[in-house]
Amino acid sequence: GGEAPDRQDSNIEFTWKKYSICGTLFDLPSYYQVLKPIGQGAYGVVCCAKNEITGATVAIKKISNVFAHVLNAKRTLREAQLLRIMKHENIISILDILPPVNMSVFEDVYVVSELMDTDLHQIIQTGQHLSQDHVQYFMYQILCGIKYIHGCNVVHRDLKP
Template identity: 60%
Template sequence: KKIADVFDNHMDAKRTLREIKLLRHLDHENIIGIRDVIPPPVPQAFNDVYIGTELMDTDLHHIIRSNQELSEEHSQYFMYQILRGLKYIHSANVIHRDLKPSNLLVNANCDLKICDFGLARPSSESDMMTEYVVTRW
């Protein structure tokens, strides 16, 4: 995952750091795994951050928008995996705050992983949550 010009905006830098920190601590088969944070080839031109994650084929948004028919069993399996991932996230006292089909990655075996933790927060955080809405799928 490439995060371009991450240091141009204070909030983008903060979200990126939060995502990296959370993904390094979360370890569950329905949460995208972080493999590495790749340094820039030229340290003086450190504008972009590259996060190496598990390879997944597509996301649920593309599957929904495609002409591919989903059986009831597929839908149930996706829902089961989403709920397992959310149970784990919430048991770690984390709130995702940006759960949508494009943040649910799927591979050819229909294994689903929750990704994009840039807006996630510890649920015990006393600060008020932002009212910032990224996208409405």
């Protein structure tokens, strides 16, 4: 996977690199090489990066000023806790949460996750005709993911393509 080296060893020192992604400054451990921006949304900016230690290509989402609002901080923590324990082929996995450069000014959270080749929104936006078999397969994948999270007593309130 794209996991970071074991940070339990407090003697490990990281060097950091700065990147500008979609106008947002990313401070990342130097073992990540940013490849390209993926996009931005209400909760953050996402880039594609390569973990130079493991060779894995991952997605890194920066959630800026995560602690500015208690509700956003709680939502981010809840999502991270759930996604770190959920293991299902139709649920994206969190591989790591990166440490801040400086703990005394810990404002931003970087979440490292599996890199998806595409998503349903992108497929819909292409305007490409989808056969009935394609639609059924997409629905099957969505329902399998929902069944899994419901089995974990979690309700997803923001499904979107």
